[in-house]
Amino acid sequence: MFKWLRDYLYFLYRCVALSFSGQGVFYAWMTFLTALSLIGLNAYCKQLVDGLYLTGMNDHVSWGMYIANFTYLVGMAAAAVMLVIPVYIYKNDRLRDVVIFGELFAIAAIIMCLLFVIVDLGRPDRFWHLIPGIGKFNWPYSMLSWDVVVLNIYLLLNMHVAGYLLYMRYLGRKPNKFLYMPFVSVSIVWAISIHTVTAFLFAGLSGKAFWNSAILGPRFIASAFASGPAFIVLTLQVIDHFTAYKIKKTTLLALRRIIQVAMIISVFLMGNELFTEFYADSLHIASIQYLFFGLHGHNMLVPWIWTAVVFNIISLFILVLPMSRSLKYLNVACILCVVGIWIEKGIGLLIPGFIPTPLGEIVEYFPTVNEILICLGIWAFGFLIYTILLRVSIPILVGSLHIPLKYAQREFRKGV
């Protein structure tokens, strides 16, 4: 028992030590992220003092950048599962090693999600009202209460699976299937559920015709399964460039397949939405009209959404053509996909839901500098966490960080 505890504590200690050591580039990157996080924290402290008045939100557009980023990041977190399914279910070994990077990214993304919810609250000091048991939780009626539950459980699932596998690798032991496979299976269903519930958050509102669509859930999933793996393709190349961990090209091409299919479905579903709205041409199209063409001279989002449409379509073209087997083109497609979907389902989905208001007023939304700094701070903090997680896990995966030999099991020592 004590030996177990000693080994684990020493492991944690070394992880912390590792996160503070690296080459110059590493220090520069971490300093940059820390500085941005602190600037974001500073902006948030100002918001705590003066209220959400410091944001661009008002009673007309009552959700803004925070919830937009939240929605997008839930999708990114859910997308980790697209690496898990091929590896654990279909035994596709090309992706075996990178699956852990996907799970680690899910951890960072969920932490960002939770932070985006917290900064959006008017009374974050009352956060405990949301804790089942001591608070007063409106479950199962409120979709937001579902979201709180599923996000936190998803965070724990990923922390357990990734943490357990890494620690076993560190100890040089074979992981016990029964201790992680059940959780992997649950996390697959869970990943779909977190993004479906997030879609239901919007789709369940009868008063908002723009969101009140059954296709919203599938659209969320499809776009997440395109943008998430696209982001991971880019990350893997960064890892390959800066660390001892080498990524095989076949791995990236396996991911390309996933992005390809998801992107086709995502663009197809978007087309469905556009047809239904514009062909029927009822009063309900005011919001989508505002988004794509502007309404009564208000057209702030028009350039944004057309950028997203163009990015998505170019990305789709590159992905389906053989040219994206070359990394250069694949990367272009991935960047376009990540940015395009961020616009489409962040700002493009959220803001038009409030324009026009239920009483027909049109008030456009401009995020303030303070609000943008908070968003940047949270993104920087998320990247900081992801960097630390990678900094610790890569040496474990390549075998340079392991339990001191004098404590290791005999077979492990022989293997060295």
Added chain:
Amino acid sequence: MPRMTNHDDQNLQEGLNSLGNEKMSRRDFLRRGSILATGMGALMAAMSPLRQLQGAFDPEEFVQKHYKEMTPEEMDKVLRRIERKVAERFDVKATVRDIKPMDGVEYVYALNLSKCNGSRKCVHACVNENNQSRSPEIQYITVLKMPQGTMDMDKGEILYDPPKVPEEGYYYMPVQCQQCANPPCVKVCPVHATWQEPDGITVIDYDWCIGCRYCEAACPYWARKFNFAEPRIPKERINPDMSYLSNRPRSKGVMEKCTYCLHRTREGRYPACLEACPTGARIFGNVLDPNSQISFVLRNKRTFVLKEEVGTIPRFFYYFDE
């Protein structure tokens, strides 16, 4: 068996050596110490705006229970605390009560669109009665100036400002909380901070609301308003007759809405908006009483509700009289 590589990267070893071993060189110690100090300094600087919040945190309010879970004694303590706070904040002696719904009462409103002249007297009476923030401005009633011949609210105008009302060719439609029998706002609240009372009024526990604004997104009538900043009310404008669930001053970061002036109506008085109406367009009363004026209107006038298709079942009716 893990794959072992012999080319451990240099920095890893360096990092582990310097931190992993007990012996640390003096230079290393100083370097790490200064980095740590800079980091802590930056953190403190980043959080410095919080100093302005000193004294704002109230431990009693922090642990306060949900409205429905408080015993009468606990409620009493809370009411006295709120009175003290009002005295501190506005230098006004107020009485705060917790007024319960009456048995056998269900409130319904009706509004005669033929009579409403768009003077917005109801809006101002409401603000005065319910201690809404004057800066930034919060109002529970929105009056739409509608062109004759349409019910499409997108065609209405809210910020109308002619020298004289009513204007030829328009009718006026005040919209406030419709006190729905199937309220979408109540369903979505993640913490039960808002609910429907037995007399049909949807209320908010301002001390329980976490300010997520989900209810504001869910409301099809734009009836819920959020305190984006600390509400400011001039001292002489405070209405000292307050109740817990309605017009006591709110804090920043919580939602608020029309409560049919429950501190008045639950004691048999009319809502402030009705009393202020110069044309008698507003009819209010207990729909469970067959002899009430509201029952008469519902029986005899051709009434309609707003956005019937969203299934909210409003307790607020409109009709044309001519």
